[in-house]
Amino acid sequence: MTDPLLQIRGLRLERAGRRLLDDISLAVGAGEIHALLGGNGCGKTSLAKSVMGCDGYAPDRGEIRFVGQRIDTLPLHERARLGITMAWQEPARFEGVPVREFLTLGHPEADPAERLRRVGLAPWRYLGRMLDKTLSGGERKRVELAAVIALAPRLALLDEPAAGIDLRSLDEIVRVVRELRDAGTAVLLISHREEMGRIADRASQMCGGRIIVSGSPQHVAAQYREHHCVYCDGELTHDTQPA
């Protein structure tokens, strides 16, 4: 890969005496889907939050570069301005916001109906709804993806876009993620579902805060299925080692 859009080197994150991220190195190219697979609690979301610049996730070691520029000390809003966006695993922060408003945040001139159509949702059915528990999981994921697409980000961090959704919705989400990639967005696709790895151009598997294998999606998915982790034996995270 020439000149990756996102380049992470030697990233370490320690919190509450635990090493949540341990020597993470990862590169994602422009217009590439990179799947980050791993079981519960292995550090996928923590890594995404470090890249996005969320409060409390500044790395203790290592660097994050975006288009060659160090971004690990920039605040979240500056990273967003550079074109990085994240779809949250738990979009609780937008609970109760009208769908129409959610899809035009910061862009009052935008057409929310067109945004819904792009993710296969009928505008007449959803524009009057709220982002709350009356939306099904799959509907909510699609509304969330519609908001990401609308931003046309250079890098989208998608945290479990397929969590809790049915097979039909999964097909829709796969289609939308591919469209995002085809429009030039680099995607870091976080999932614990092996089949999401298959839609990627490259993949990595995390375990215990480390990346234990990177390569072709087929290779990583096969490894993930077998879960041959050389670093841990079912431990969720590695305790911080004394210096």
Ligand SMILES: Nc1ncnc2c1ncn2[C@@H]1O[C@H](COP(=O)(O)OP(=O)(O)OP(=O)(O)O)[C@@H](O)[C@H]1O
């Ligand atoms: N700020 C924090 N302070 C202490 N521990 C944290 C913090 N953030 C995350 N953790 C812990 O770090 C580990 C990794 O969490 P993370 O959310 O990154 O995992 P994940 O791979 O995304 O898991 P899942 O698939 O279950 O969402 C978990 O054990 C979690 O409890």
